[in-house]
Amino acid sequence: MELLLETVALFCMKLAHETEDSSPILRDDLLMSDYEREVFGLLVRRGDVEGIQAKVHECAGLALTALGGVGTVMGRELHRLAEEFSAVSTMEQLYAPLTALKGYLKNIQ
Template sequence: MELPLETVALFALKLAYEREGESPILRDDPIMSDYEREVFGLLVRRGDIDAIQFRVAHCLGLAMEALGGAETPLGRELNRLAVDFSNARTMEHLDAPLIALKDYLKDIQ
């Protein structure tokens, strides 16, 4: 689960901060320090769903701003997927919405 969490954060931060013609944001960039696989791994091992959802929500909020908000077509879909993720109450229930977020963010890059 740690890798998809890191990937969602990476894709969201790419939408928010990456600009054409500039260096791409990579997993080892300083901007990813709070969203590294090891950080998510610790939270997953602890079963800290609230902290996981908080970190992901922060990244998704930045991506949402970059998309023009929840009123845009891309923003509406991202918002719907983010709500599904935030409504999960167990670690097992995070999987499906997490994969949907990852796939969506990858598709709109």
Template sequence: MELLLETVALFSLKLAFETEGQSPILRDDLIMSDYEREVFGLLVRRGDVEAIQRKVDECLSLALNAIGSVDTVMGRELLRLAADFSAARTIEQLDAPLIALKDYLKDIQ
């Protein structure tokens, strides 16, 4: 799950900050320091669903702004997927919405 969380964060930050003609954002970039696999791993081991959701929400908010907010079709879909993720109450319930977020963010890159 930690890799999946890190991937969602990475794709979100790519949407928000990566520009054409510059070096791509990578997992070991400084911008990813609060969203590394180890950070998420600690939260998963603690079972801290709310902290995981807050961290992912930070990234998704940046991505949402980058794609035009909820005023766009992509923004509304991202908001819907984010709401599904936020509705989870256990670590196990995060899996399906997290996979949907990852797939969607990958597709709109």
């Protein structure tokens, strides 16, 4: 689960901050310090669904802004997927919407 969460955050950061003329953002970049695997691992071990959702919401918000907000087709879809992720209430329910969110972010890179 931690790797999946980190991957979603990485894809969000890439959308928000990566430009064609810059170096690619990697998992060990300083930009990822609040979203690295260990941070998510702590939240997962605690069973902190709300904390996990808050972290994903932060980085998804950056990606949504980069896509032009909910007024764009890609922005609306990202918002919908992020809302589905935010609507779950247990750790067991996080996996499916998180996987869908990761797949979408990967596809629009």
